[in-house]
Amino acid sequence: MTEVAINPVNPYLRMDRMPSIWCPGCGIGTSVNCFARALTQSKIDLKKTAVVSGIGCTGRVSGYMSVDSFHTTHGRALAFATGLKLGNPELNVVVYSGEGDLIAIGGNHFIHAARRNLDVLCVCVNNFTYGMTGGQVSPTSPATAKFTTAPLGQFEEPFNLPYLADSCGAVYVARWTTFHVRELTKAMRDALKKRGFRFIEVISPCPTLYQRRNRLGDGLDAMKYYQEKSVKKNGANTSELRIDFQSEITVGTFVDRERPTFADAMNARYKEVLGPRYVPCPDNYVPPQAKGEGT
Amino acid sequence: MAADPRGVLTGQHYLDGNHAACEGALAAGCRFAAGYPITPSTEVVERIAQRFPTMGGVFIQMEDEIAASITLQGGVWAGKKALTVTSGPGFSLMMEHVGLAAITECPCVFVNVQRGGPSTGLPTLPGQADMMQARWGSHGDYEIIALCPQSPQECFDFAIKAFNLAETWRVPVMLMMDECVGHMTERVVIPNAEDIEVVERNFTKKKPGEYKPFDAGDGWVPEMAKAGDGYNLFVTGLTHDERGYPVMNHHAQEKLVHRLVDKIRKNADKICEWEEDGIEGAEVVVMSYGITSRVAQRGVEIAREQGIKVGTMRLIVAWPFPEKRVKQIAPTIKSFVMPELNYGQMVFELERCVAGMTRTVLVPHGGGEVHDPQVIANAIIEAARGKN
Ligand SMILES: Cc1ncc(C[n+]2csc(CCOP(=O)(O)OP(=O)(O)O)c2C)c(N)n1
Ligand code: SF4
Numbered sequence: 046m047t048e049v050a051i052n053p054v055n056p057y058l059r060m061d062r063m064p065s066i067w068c069p070g071c072g073i074g075t076s077v078n079c080f081a082r083a084l085t086q087s088k089i090d091l092k093k094t095a096v097v098s099g100i101g102c103t104g105r106v107s108g109y110m111s112v113d114s115f116h117t118t119h120g121r122a123l124a125f126a127t128g129l130k131l132g133n134p135e136l137n138v139v140v141y142s143g144e145g146d147l148i149a150i151g152g153n154h155f156i157h158a159a160r161r162n163l164d165v166l167c168v169c170v171n172n173f174t175y176g177m178t179g180g181q182v183s184p185t186s187p188a189t190a191k192f193t194t195a196p197l198g199q200f201e202e203p204f205n206l207p208y209l210a211d212s213c214g215a216v217y218v219a220r221w222t223t224f225h226v227r228e229l230t231k232a233m234r235d236a237l238k239k240r241g242f243r244f245i246e247v248i249s250p251c252p253t254l255y256q257r258r259n260r261l262g263d264g265l266d267a268m269k270y271y272q273e274k275s276v277k278k279n280g281a282n283t284s285e286l287r288i289d290f291q292s293e294i295t296v297g298t299f300v301d302r303e304r305p306t307f308a309d310a311m312n313a314r315y316k317e318v319l320g321p322r323y324v325p326c327p328d329n330y331v332p333p334q335a336k337g338e339g340t
Numbered sequence: 341m342a343a344d345p346r347g348v349l350t351g352q353h354y355l356d357g358n359h360a361a362c363e364g365a366l367a368a369g370c371r372f373a374a375g376y377p378i379t380p381s382t383e384v385v386e387r388i389a390q391r392f393p394t395m396g397g398v399f400i401q402m403e404d405e406i407a408a409s410i411t412l413q414g415g416v417w418a419g420k421k422a423l424t425v426t427s428g429p430g431f432s433l434m435m436e437h438v439g440l441a442a443i444t445e446c447p448c449v450f451v452n453v454q455r456g457g458p459s460t461g462l463p464t465l466p467g468q469a470d471m472m473q474a475r476w477g478s479h480g481d482y483e484i485i486a487l488c489p490q491s492p493q494e495c496f497d498f499a500i501k502a503f504n505l506a507e508t509w510r511v512p513v514m515l516m517m518d519e520c521v522g523h524m525t526e527r528v529v530i531p532n533a534e535d536i537e538v539v540e541r542n543f544t545k546k547k548p549g550e551y552k553p554f555d556a557g558d559g560w561v562p563e564m565a566k567a568g569d570g571y572n573l574f575v576t577g578l579t580h581d582e583r584g585y586p587v588m589n590h591h592a593q594e595k596l597v598h599r600l601v602d603k604i605r606k607n608a609d610k611i612c613e614w615e616e617d618g619i620e621g622a623e624v625v626v627m628s629y630g631i632t633s634r635v636a637q638r639g640v641e642i643a644r645e646q647g648i649k650v651g652t653m654r655l656i657v658a659w660p661f662p663e664k665r666v667k668q669i670a671p672t673i674k675s676f677v678m679p680e681l682n683y684g685q686m687v688f689e690l691e692r693c694v695a696g697m698t699r700t701v702l703v704p705h706g707g708g709e710v711h712d713p714q715v716i717a718n719a720i721i722e723a724a725r726g727k728n
Binding site for chain 2: 059062092093095097100108111112113114115116117118121124125126127128129130131132133135136153154157307315319322323324325326327
C-alpha cells in the first residue's frame with residue numbers, strides 16, 4: 046500500500062466537494078491554501094467562523110471552506126456579511142470574492158463597509174478580469190490589455206484597490222501576489238486577529254482567460270512575472286500603487302491602524318444616551334415559558 | 341409561544357399604519373432590520389431605530405435597497421427575525437434578493453408601503469400596483485406569501501402574522517400596505533405579550549453530521565440552523581441538494597424548485613385567508629383588498645340600498661390566492677367586481693380562477709387617491725343588470 050500524505054489544509058476544506066472548479070494554474074486555489082493555513086495559525090474558532098462570497102470563480106471559495114459558507118448574490122457579499130456580523134457579533138466573518146464582484150457591482154457596499162469599519166476580513170482576488178463569465182473587462186483591467194468586451198484593448202482607468210480601501214477607512218490594507226505564499230499567509234493570519242474592516246488584495250493569475258487572450262503564457266509565467274516585477278514596500282503611500290499592464294506590482298502591508306468598528310461606535314453611542322436601558326446584541330433573552338421547563 | 345414582552349407595547353394607542361406595523365414586528369420578535377429611507381414607508385424604520393436599542397435589536401440604514409434586502413438575510417442566518425421596509429422604487433431594487441430568500445428558504449419579511457408608480461411616480465400618494473411584482477418580481481419559479489392590511493390595527497396584526505408565516509413556511513413574506521393605510525391614524529389595541537401567538541424558528545436538534553439543512557424529510561419545510569452553531573452550513577443561491585451543495589442538473593432543479601413551489605401551493609388551504617359577507621344568494625361579489633376594501637364597502641352599501649344582492653370577499657392573504665373558494669362562488673353569481681388601485685393586477689388571478697364560469701369586472705384606478713365609492717357602486721349595479 047502506498048502512503049498518501051494528507052495535505053494539512055484538507056481539514057479546512059470540504060473534501061467531498063473536490064476537485065474544485067478552478068482551472069489548472071489558477072491562483073484562487075493558491076490563495077485558499079494560504080487562507081486555510083492562516084486559519085490554523087490564527088487559532089480562531091472555526092465553529093464561529095463564516096465565509097461569505099458573491100458570484101464568480103473566486104465566489105466559489107466560500108463553498109469549499111469547511112466552515113459556515115454563504116454563497117450569496119453577485120456583488121452583495123459585504124451587504125450580507127453586514128447582517129451576519131451585526132446579527133451575531135461573536136462570528137468571525139470573512140468575505141472572499143473577486144474584484145468584479147467586490148468592486149464593480151459591489152463597489153457601493155465596499156466603500157460603505159470600509160467607511161463603517163464593519164468588523165470583517167475582506168479578501169479580494171484580483172485577476173484583472175471576470176473569470177466566471179469568460180474574460181470580460183473588470184474595474185482593475187489595465188489599459189491596452191484585451192478582453193472579450195474590449196477586443197481592441199481596454200482604455201479605461203483601472204482602480205487602485207489599496208488606495209480605495211485606505212481612503213474609505215479600512216484599518217488594515219495589504220497586497221500580495223499568489224507568488225508570495227508565505228507573506229500572504231502571514232497577512233491573512235495577522236488580519237484574522239485584527240478587528241475592523243481589513244482588506245487584502247491578492248493579485249492572481251487567470252491563465253485560461255486573461256493570460257491566454259493577452260499572450261501572457263500559463264500560471265508559471267505569471268509566477269515569473271510576479272517574482273520579477275513585485276516590489277515589497279511596507280507602508281507605501283497607497284496612492285502610488287496603481288498597476289498597469291505587466292507593470293511593476295508594489296506589494297506589502299500598507300495600512301495597519303485602529304479605529305472603532307461599527308458595533309463599537311454603536312454600542313458606545315447607545316450606552317452614552319440610554320445608559321442601563323441599552324440592551325446590546327447578542328441579547329440572551331429567554332422567553333418566560335422556556336424557563337425551568339427542564340427538557 | 342407568547343411574545344417577548346419587551347417588544348410589546350400593551351395598551352390602546354392612536355397610531356398610523358406605519359407605526360403600527362413597526363409595533364407588530366417588534367411584538368412578533370423581529371430584532372434585526374435593514375432599511376433605506378423611502379416615502380411613504382420611512383416611519384416604520386424610524387420607529388424601529390428608536391425602539392430597538394432597548395430590546396437587543398439591531399437596525400442599520402444601508403447604502404441602498406439592494407443592500408438592505410440581503411443584509412436582512414445575513415441577520416436571519418445569524419439567528420434573528422428580520423425585516424426590511426420600502427416602497428415602489430426600492431421594492432424593484434430588492435427583487436433579486438426576494439429570489440435569494442426563496443431559494444435559500446430564508447424566513448424574512450418585506451414591507452412595501454405602496455405608492456403610485458411606475459418609477460418615482462407618486463411618492464406621497466397611494467397605489468396598489470405592486471401586487472404582481474410581489475408575486476412574480478424575481479426571476480425563476482418560486483412562491484411567496486403576501487398580506488394586505490386595511491387599517492392600522494391590521495398593520496399591527498398582520499405584521500405578526502407575516503413573521504409567523506415566514507417562520508412556518510420559510511419563505512419571504514410581503515406585507516403589502518399602501519400609502520393610505522400607512523398614514524391613516526386610528527385606534528390600535530396591542531394585547532398582553534402572553535396573548536400574542538408567536539411562531540419561533542424551528543431550529544434543528546440534530547447533531548452536526550446528521551443534519552441536512554435543506555432536507556424537508558416527509559414534510560415541506562426543513563428545520564433551520566444558524567451560523568456559528570457548528571453545522572458547517574452551506575447556503576447558496578445556486579440550485580442545491582439537501583446538504584445545500586450546488587448541483588447543476590435538471591434532477592436537482594426539479595426536486596428543489598418543485599418543493600419550493602409546492603410547499604405553498606399544496607398548503608394554500610392553510611395559508612389563504614379572507615373575509616366574506618353575504619355570498620349566499622348574492623348576484624354580484626365584490627373582491628377587494630387593502631385600503632380599497634374600505635372604499636368598496638361604501639360602494640356595496642349604495643348598491644344594496646338599490647336592492648342588489650351583493651356579497652363581498654376581502655383578501656387578507658393575497659398570495660396564495662383563494663382559488664378554491666373563488667371556484668365555489670363563481671358558478672353561483674352573475675359577476676365578480678374587483679376594484680383595485682391599478683389598471684388590473686389581482687383581477688387577472690381572479691379571472692384565471694373563475695375560468696369563464698362567471699364574469700369578472702375590473703374597476704380600475706391609476707392610484708394617487710382612492711376610488712369614488714359611487715363608481716364602484718355603479719359597476720356593481722351594472723354587473724347585476726348584466727350590462728358591463
Ligand atoms: C446580477 C448579476 N449580474 C451578472 C452576473 C454574471 N456574473 C457572474 S460572475 C461575474 C463576474 C465575476 O468576476 P470577478 O468578481 O472578477 O470574479 P472571478 O470570476 O474573476 O473570480 C458576473 C458578471 C451575475 N451572476 N449576477
Ligand atoms: S477562468 Fe480564470 S479565474 Fe476562473 S478558475 Fe479558470 S483560471 Fe481561475
